[in-house]
Amino acid sequence: MADDLPKADDLLNKIDHNNSPPTSWMDTPVNIRKGMYCYASSPKSVKYLGLPNARPWNPLDDDWKLPDNWKEIVFEGLKERLDKFRSFKVFMDICVRCGACADKCHFFIGTGDPKNMPVLRAELLRSVYRNDFTKAGNLLGKIAGARPMTLDVLKEWWYYFFQCTECRRCSVFCPYGIDTAEITIMAREILNLLGLNIDWIATPVANCYRTGNHLGIQPHAFKDMLDFFVEDIEEITGVNCEPQYNKKGADILFITPSGDVFADPGTYTAMGYLLLFQYLKEKYGFDVTWSTYGSEGGNFGFFTSHETMKRLNSKMYAEAKRLGVKWILGGECGHMWRVINQYMDTMNGPADFLEEPVSPITGTRFENAKSTKMVHIAEFTADLIKHNKLELDPVRNDNVIATFHDSCNPARGMGMLDEPRFVLQNVCNNFHEMPPGTIREQTFCCGSGSGLNAGENMELRMAGGLPRANAVKYVHEKYGVNMLTCVCAIDRAVFPPLMEYWVPEVDVSGLHELVGNALIMQGEKKRTTDLRFEPLPGMEDEIDE
Amino acid sequence: MNVNYMLSFIIVLALCLLSYLGGEAPGLRYLFGIAIPYLAIVIFIFGFISRVMGWARSAVPFRIPTTCGQQKSLPWIKPNRIDNPFSKSAVILRMILEIVCFRSLFRNTRMAFKNTKTGMRIAYDWEIFLWVAALAFHYTFLVVLLRHLRFFFDPVPFCIQILEFFDGFLKIEFLSNVIQVGLPGIYISGVILLAAVTFLFLRRIFSPKVRYISLPADFFPLFLIMGIAITGIMMRYFTKVDIVGIKEFTMGLVSFSPALPEGVGGLFYVHIFLVSVLLAYFPSSKLMHLGGIFLSPTRNMTADTRATRHVNPWNHPVKVHTYEQYEDEFREKMIEAGLPVEKKE
Ligand code: HEM
Ligand code: SF4
Ligand code: SF4
Numbered sequence: 001m002a003d004d005l006p007k008a009d010d011l012l013n014k015i016d017h018n019n020s021p022p023t024s025w026m027d028t029p030v031n032i033r034k035g036m037y038c039y040a041s042s043p044k045s046v047k048y049l050g051l052p053n054a055r056p057w058n059p060l061d062d063d064w065k066l067p068d069n070w071k072e073i074v075f076e077g078l079k080e081r082l083d084k085f086r087s088f089k090v091f092m093d094i095c096v097r098c099g100a101c102a103d104k105c106h107f108f109i110g111t112g113d114p115k116n117m118p119v120l121r122a123e124l125l126r127s128v129y130r131n132d133f134t135k136a137g138n139l140l141g142k143i144a145g146a147r148p149m150t151l152d153v154l155k156e157w158w159y160y161f162f163q164c165t166e167c168r169r170c171s172v173f174c175p176y177g178i179d180t181a182e183i184t185i186m187a188r189e190i191l192n193l194l195g196l197n198i199d200w201i202a203t204p205v206a207n208c209y210r211t212g213n214h215l216g217i218q219p220h221a222f223k224d225m226l227d228f229f230v231e232d233i234e235e236i237t238g239v240n241c242e243p244q245y246n247k248k249g250a251d252i253l254f255i256t257p258s259g260d261v262f263a264d265p266g267t268y269t270a271m272g273y274l275l276l277f278q279y280l281k282e283k284y285g286f287d288v289t290w291s292t293y294g295s296e297g298g299n300f301g302f303f304t305s306h307e308t309m310k311r312l313n314s315k316m317y318a319e320a321k322r323l324g325v326k327w328i329l330g331g332e333c334g335h336m337w338r339v340i341n342q343y344m345d346t347m348n349g350p351a352d353f354l355e356e357p358v359s360p361i362t363g364t365r366f367e368n369a370k371s372t373k374m375v376h377i378a379e380f381t382a383d384l385i386k387h388n389k390l391e392l393d394p395v396r397n398d399n400v401i402a403t404f405h406d407s408c409n410p411a412r413g414m415g416m417l418d419e420p421r422f423v424l425q426n427v428c429n430n431f432h433e434m435p436p437g438t439i440r441e442q443t444f445c446c447g448s449g450s451g452l453n454a455g456e457n458m459e460l461r462m463a464g465g466l467p468r469a470n471a472v473k474y475v476h477e478k479y480g481v482n483m484l485t486c487v488c489a490i491d492r493a494v495f496p497p498l499m500e501y502w503v504p505e506v507d508v509s510g511l512h513e514l515v516g517n518a519l520i521m522q523g524e525k526k527r528t529t530d531l532r533f534e535p536l537p538g539m540e541d542e543i544d545e
Numbered sequence: 546m547n548v549n550y551m552l553s554f555i556i557v558l559a560l561c562l563l564s565y566l567g568g569e570a571p572g573l574r575y576l577f578g579i580a581i582p583y584l585a586i587v588i589f590i591f592g593f594i595s596r597v598m599g600w601a602r603s604a605v606p607f608r609i610p611t612t613c614g615q616q617k618s619l620p621w622i623k624p625n626r627i628d629n630p631f632s633k634s635a636v637i638l639r640m641i642l643e644i645v646c647f648r649s650l651f652r653n654t655r656m657a658f659k660n661t662k663t664g665m666r667i668a669y670d671w672e673i674f675l676w677v678a679a680l681a682f683h684y685t686f687l688v689v690l691l692r693h694l695r696f697f698f699d700p701v702p703f704c705i706q707i708l709e710f711f712d713g714f715l716k717i718e719f720l721s722n723v724i725q726v727g728l729p730g731i732y733i734s735g736v737i738l739l740a741a742v743t744f745l746f747l748r749r750i751f752s753p754k755v756r757y758i759s760l761p762a763d764f765f766p767l768f769l770i771m772g773i774a775i776t777g778i779m780m781r782y783f784t785k786v787d788i789v790g791i792k793e794f795t796m797g798l799v800s801f802s803p804a805l806p807e808g809v810g811g812l813f814y815v816h817i818f819l820v821s822v823l824l825a826y827f828p829s830s831k832l833m834h835l836g837g838i839f840l841s842p843t844r845n846m847t848a849d850t851r852a853t854r855h856v857n858p859w860n861h862p863v864k865v866h867t868y869e870q871y872e873d874e875f876r877e878k879m880i881e882a883g884l885p886v887e888k889k890e
Contacts, residue, residue, distance in 0.1 A: 012665055015658070017656075017753075017754065018753040018754065019753075020753060020754075020756075020757040024549075024757075025757065025758075050864065082603060083602070083603055083604070084603070084604050084606060084859060085603060085604065085605075085606060086600060086601075086603040086604060086605045086840065086842055087605075087609065087841075087842040087843065088603075089599070089600055089603045090600050090603075090837045090840050090841055090842070091841075093596070093600070093831075093833055093837060094831060094833055094834040094837030094838070094841075095831065095834075096763070096831045096834055097755075097758050097759060097760065097763050097831070098650075098675065098679075098755075099752070099754055099755040099758055100649075100650055100653050100675060102754045102755070102758065103654075103655065103656040103754065104654075104656075109656055109667065114754070114757050114758075117754065117758065119758050120757075120758055123758070134829065135829065136829050136830075143552065143761050144760075144761075144762060145760040145761070145762055168611055171611040171843055172611060172613050172649065172652065173649055173650070173652055173653055173654075174649060175643070175647050175649050175650040175679075175838075176649075176834055176837060176838050176841050176844070177611055177643075177649065177841045177842075177843035177844035178841070178843075179609070179611060179843045182609070182843075209866050210866065210871075210874075211871075211875075212871065218875055218878060219875050219878060219879045219882065219884055220875075220878040220879060220881060220882035220884070223882050223883075223884060224882070245884050245885070246884055246885050247885065248885070292879070292884060293868050293871050293872075306606075307861070307863050310863045311863045311864060311865050311866075314863070314865045315865075315866075315868075318865070318867070318868060319868065322868055340851075341850055341851055342607060342608060342609050342850050343607055345850065345851065345854045345855070346606070346607055346608070346850070346854065346855045346856065346857050346860070347857070347860065349854055350854055364619070366618075367852060368616065368617055368618045368631075368849070368851055368852050369851045369852065370851075370852050371850075371851060371852055371853055371854045372850070372851040372852075372854075374851070379618050379619060382619060382622075383619055386619070386621060411612070412611055412612055412613070413609075413611075413612060414612055414616055415612035415613075415614060415615055415616030415624075415625070415628075415629040415848065416616055416618070417614075417615045417616075418615050418622050418623075419618060419619070419622065422622070435669075437654055437669035438669070440614075441612065441613040441614060441628070442652075442654075442669075466667070467667055470665070470666065470667045471667075473663075473664075473666075474666060477663050
């Protein structure tokens with residue numbers, strides 16, 4: 001973790017939600033502070049994608065090397081989006097500033113910075129909208145809450161629209177459903193027109209465009225990494241999994257975020273998938289293939305622009321079509337599922353070359369996915385368990401006292417709440433919910449979503465993750481919870497440092513890692529460890545031998 | 546002292562003075578009594594329609610409801626039909642609840658840092674006051690508005706008489722047994738309206754967060770409505786304005802043969818001037834949330850995007866990186882690793 005990160009107590013003690021600056025927000029200039037922002041996009045990545053204004057730049061410099069006509073670009077960008085998105089236009093006009101959303105944002109809760117109240121975040125842009133697109137704003141200026149676009153305003157946009165994780169929690173409470181995430185999405189599109197992205201987004205996007213995944217893993221390396229898991233699994237269970245790659249004519253294509261192939265503890269979730277697929281293959285002849293071209297479920301394009309999202313997402317259907325599969329199964333990931341659930345079919349469909357998804361094992365028709373033809377693995381596994389198709393030994397997870405984190409996107413952009421809970425409770429005997437108001441549709445963001453999971457903005461991440469961590473701390477103290485389970489690859493990447501910072505005794509796992517532990521494979525040897533090579537309950541001695 | 550609300554306060558005060566003088570000066574009565582109200586109505590109607598049309602003209606490229614409950618997926622998992630609406634009828638129900646009950650605002654919570662034995666705990670408690678005040682304000686506003694229809698119909702429709710009866714009923718019966726309040730009876734709606742607006746105003750002043758986000762445009766309608774309510778209450782209970790004269794005047798307005806009322810004081814002119822300002826101000830202000838709430842895509846769309854395809858009217862083609870391009874770059878490595886390829890050389 002970064003050396004200059006403040007201590008947890010210090011960070012907590014300096015938060016004050018009622019201490020706004022003496023000057024009005026319009027008269028309070030932005031202060032771009034180390035630890036709170038992500039590094040500028042590398043020109044190489046911007047160029048590779050053919051996005052505008054590729055050049056090296058530094059947010060701390062006065063000169064951001066903008067095109068001469070940047071104000072015109074912003075104006076035209078706003079205008080175009082007001083016509084293309086009714087959401088944007090309505091949300092610009094109807095906020096009554098009632099403040100219901102104000103204390104709902106994890107970044108406001110964790111920083112106390114008033115510009116992190118969703119309503120003020122939106123006002124940063126709305127004020128310019130009023131100036132440029134409404135008569136009252138144009139005539140009355142500041143009295144009507146309007147201000148002209150300036151370089152300082154632009155910097156403020158960049159700073160605060162990259163302090164929003166597009167989590168939509170504010171939208172749940174707004175009486176008009178105003179979704180500040182939607183406004184952030186528009187603002188980031190416009191910032192991208194000027195080449196003002198962050199590198200933690202731009203480079204994964206460029207990687208994904210080229211190699212099929214955010215991490216830039218090339219096809220042979222992708223296979224190597226999975227083969228490595230296969231070896232580990234064999235050591236733990238004695239079972240040899242045989243994943244298939246790019247297989248034409250397979251029944252089902254499986255796509256999951258590449259983060260789970262790359263780093264702990266996501267890797268254990270990937271091992272869980274391998275075990276599940278092997279089990280189903282041996283028992284029911286399940287025929288699933290991984291793809292190296294479509295080796296990314298996540299979509300950082302979504303954090304760049306609708307267009308970039310579409311460019312990356314197109315690979316899913318293209319690959320499904322090329323391989324001739326029946327339908328697509330998707331792994332555990334948050335924003336990936338917002339994209340699939342709310343955008344994919346509209347952007348890149350209709351997927352008329354696929355079949356309506358039916359589970360080959362239980363015969364269940366996934367009616368809810370009959371057009372998009374993509375099923376979430378938690379839906380798929382829940383259905384298997386419900387039909388008693390899996391032999392499970394939840395006792396193997398008895399060392400785990402789990403709680404479940406609803407990731408923002410599956411919760412508020414989909415509503416997948418009970419499927420993962422059902423699976424979790426069937427593979428794990430100890431489960432405790434965090435307090436109401438912090439779960440399900442009111443869940444708190446991990447604080448690092450929407451591409452903000454870089455290393456250099458650690459203070460922002462720890463502050464933004466505070467509400468989530470605080471709820472975990474509560475169940476940790478009350479019930480001894482020691483595992484934060486989730487269905488999101490970003491969560492799995494960012495929770496370990498967050499927990500280490502706020503609740504060091506709690507570990508992080510994916511759902512299918514616990515499935516993998518509990519699943520009784522055909523012909524397996526006596527298991528003594530879980531997928532992390534840690535002793536199973538009661539097996540501590542056998543390991544030592 | 547806060548310049549935002551002082552500014553709005555001074556403007557509303559100036560508007561009151563202006564119209565009071567207008568009402569007292571015979572030469573200006575026509576302007577304030579007839580010309581401005583007509584103009585305000587025209588601005589309201591055209592402004593409102595053009596604003597809604599403006600929104601309607603913008604495309605709805607994606608179906609982006611905010612899902613606030615369990616999705617409809619497997620048959621044995623109970624979906625939340627209202628907060629994650631799968632069908633059009635469910636959306637209609639969701640919208641009705643939003644518009645009639647302010648359902649989302651009902652969820653409101655208050656976040657607080659609490660010191661406990663084991664350290665800081667962040668608590669989220671249900672916060673109902675804003676919802677109560679908002680409902681009280683909007684419903685009493687509606688009742689007052691409907692009651693005023695008695696001035697525009699002759700004979701007064703039965704339903705409005707009923708409304709008046711219930712609005713005034715409780716208060717008269719209850720009070721007349723204890724203390725004698727002379728007629729006219731007190732309408733509860735007017736009193737609650739004023740109280741609720743006052744609460745909303747005080748909240749803007751005393752809650753540091755809400756104060757910081759408030760603009761002059763947030764105080765202006767509150768003062769305007771306060772002014773309307775106060776002048777109305779004064780006319781009814783204190784100066785006892787000549788109702789018959791006013792009814793003749795309003796009937797004249799609606800039948801397009803306007804004539805100024807006799808013997809009504811400046812207060813009446815203040816009242817109708819403030820109403821005119823509210824009407825004219827409405828379409829270009831945040832008050833348009835009245836129309837906007839119906840068009841909000843996060844609330845008025847079905848959450849069935851995976852089951853029924855939504856069509857984007859401007860679905861532009863984009864540049865993609867095809868499988869062929871990918872294989873061309875990595876073919877050798879793929880062959881070496883034993884991965885299947887399309888072209889073998
Ligand atoms: C479909 C009709 C309407 C709905 C659903 C609606 C809903 C709401 C809601 C939920 C709020 C936020 C809570 C609050 O701050 O009180 C609000 C605020 C407000 N509404 Fe409405 N409203 C409607 C029509 C109107 C109309 C016709 C007016 C007329 C003047 C109006 C004036 C206001 C004002 C002034 C506020 C801001 C209160 C404040 O400053 O705190 N609304 N409305
Ligand atoms: S809750 Fe909605 S209307 Fe109220 S301030 Fe927030 S965005 Fe505006
Ligand atoms: S979308 Fe989430 S991060 Fe963004 S303003 Fe709303 S609550 Fe905050």
